Amino acid sequence: MPMLDNFRDKEFLDQITILNEISGSKNPDALPGLLELLKNPVGDTSIDYMVVNALNAVLSSNENEVVAGLNDSHDGYKILCIRVAGEYAIKRAAHPLVALAETETDLDRLMEILTSLARIADDSALPIFRRFLSHEDAFIQSSCIEALGKLKDAESVTHLKAMITESEAPDRFEVCDITTWKAVDALATYDSDDTISFLVEKLHHHNPTVRRIITDALLSIGAQCIPMLLSAFEAGDTDNKILAANVLGFLRNKLGADGLVAAFDKGLAEDENVRYAVYEALGRIGTMKGIICLVDGLSETEELILMAVIGGLEKHVNPGMISTLTSMIIKADDQADRLARGVISSKATAIFDALYETQGAADALMDALAESNDPEIIEEFRVVLNEIGGSRAEQDIQRLPQVSTGSKKALAADDSRSMCAMHRAILTDLGFEPFMATNGEEAYEFIEQGEEFEIVITDMNMPVMDGMELVGKIRSTPGLEDVPIIMVTTESEASQQNLATKAGVTAFITKPFKPDELKAKIAEITL
Known part of the structure; x- marks a missing residue:
């Protein structure tokens, strides 16, 4: 191509102009010259980078060259073609990419191939994705899990379920690994009653972060989850009832509210923690039946539960x-x-x-x-x-x-409006200036902004970033290794408190609690 004649002898600005013009025109005649520049770089980082961009643009409209380049002897060009095949979902590249994956031994290159195959999303790649589901490299496993979910491969459902179940083993549940996370997300893409029921069954996973990921997955599915969640509420233990009610509240669907009211009327919310969760959920949804249930809840005497009732009615x-x-x-x-x-x-x-x-x-x-x-x-x-x-x-x-504002500062994180209100009242009574957050990410932003706290109070189960993650980030922040942290939880399993203690939690308090109980706990660990 004349534009690339004597390219190396041209001025820097002229070289940039030429490469920009090629990127815009995607002229296939420039391919030989660009390939020569790729294989024998000019030596200027900016120009060499623009050569790759120009090649990418030209290849994007030339599928034949992309497919041919998958077997090119030049490693850089081969990788570029692999990436372009995925970026532009070139179906014709699927079979050659599968062939490459079958013999590839370099993990980085295998990851590139699998990523492109996942983007192309062609059924011909299913066998190779299934094959690498048990690969020793977690990121290669995760890429295959994600692809199988995208392709809704029915044959892989049993394997994906087993991965999530195995992640609850005593020697594994303390850490949420990337494969468990991707397996949850993959199952959520199937949108089948079978996979949804399984996710609801695992809603009270032993790992708090996995619980949050499952909650997010169910919310992404939407109303289809409601029958399974209501069944879990009716048949589950206290923790499952609480978590099912939380998800139903966040779904904000009338069917969920009606189901919770019906379960309430059957006497399935005798536990105070469960009633608290139901009232919070009904307040978020706001149906007529739900509001009537909340009005009945005005007779509650536990202060925290009563605040959940009032918080729900405030919106309606x-x-x-x-x-x-x-x-x-x-x-x-x-x-x-x-x-x-x-x-x-x-x-x-x-x-x-x-x-x-x-x-x-x-x-x-x-x-x-x-x-x-x-x-x-x-x-x-x-x-x-x-x-x-x-x-x-x-x-x-x-x-x-x-x-006046308190001289001491305290940080409290909870996704419950009523719980945040309770924390705020308690902390101000004790002379603290309260900083409130609805999840761990919001809470940690205060720390990143330079705020210093004499005590941190956090819920265990929260969206975006749960309490366990927040505690981990706080403890890994220089200067915060010893700041007292109270975790407020409804958890009944000792394993959860053991896990939180290992993460760095100083003390626990169980919902629902009376204000004086939390005040005493704060005094105990801040003296």
Whole structure:
């Protein structure tokens, strides 16, 4: 091609211009010249890189050359053709790539071949993917698992299930390896009742990170999971009920809410932890039956469970619910006090606004607000009172205490709105400035930003990054090896606490708990 004549003798800017023009035109006539430049580089890193890009562009519209190049003697060109075949899903390259994989001994090159075959997604590659499912290299295994899931290979389902089951063995469950992660994701792509039922069965996997991955997989599948999750709720133990309710809540589907209410009515939520999870789920979904169940939950006496009820109702304020809540609060008994504190601690501003219309309810709420040590909560309700306006609201604003931010800092991570509210209330009462996060990733961002904490409180099961991962990252961060960490959990298995202790957790507290219990635990480990 004339453009590449005497290319090595041209000025740097001219070389760049020529290569850019070839990349844009994808002119196949440039292939011999580019191949010569690839095999005998100019020596300038920028130019040599652009030669590869230009070759990639030309090959992208020339399948014959790509297929032929798969057996080229030049290693760099061969690898480039392997990558182009996958990048542009060239079906004709599948059979030659399978042939290469069968004899390839270099692990890096084998990985390149399998990656391209996975992108091409041709059934002719199924035997080679199955063959390497038991390969000693975890990344090659993972590539094959991912490809088999993408191709929905029915023959591999049994093997994939076995991989997940085996990952719960006593000598393996402490670590979530990449093959287990990919096996979960692969099974989720099948969308069959059989694979979904298996994932639901493994929802309470011994490893917390695998639990999070399975939860994410079920959420990606969607409503098809609901019958299996409801069956697991009805037949499962406490932990399975909790996790099934959590997933149903995040799915936000009416069928899930109706099923949870039906199970509740059958007496299948007697355990306090299970009721807490059900109330949280129903609050996320917001069906009529669910709201009625939540209104009934206003009679709960455990403070944490009551906050889950109020947090759920805050999203679905209606006249009937407000009427019931008003009549309960104006009784001025112990339950009325609990409800008023719950509304304030939960920052349930919509409920507060509606209840404030009734003098007795407003007085109870203001009494609870005046006791708060949280400057953020006080400011939030000050805004609400200003919006309500009127002489009574102005007088109540004057009642609000002047609270300064605590001198000590504490970090709390939990995906539950009510649990975060509980942590916040407890920490401010103890004089801490609370930093709240809904998952481990958000929590660790505070640390990355340079915040220093005297104590960390984390849930075990959270989306995005679970508590175990968060603890691991904290303990591997210089200067945080000894910061006290409390893990709040509903776990009943001793193995889970042993695993968390090994990761670096200082102490545990089990949900649901009374505020004084967590206060005592914090005092115990921070003295």
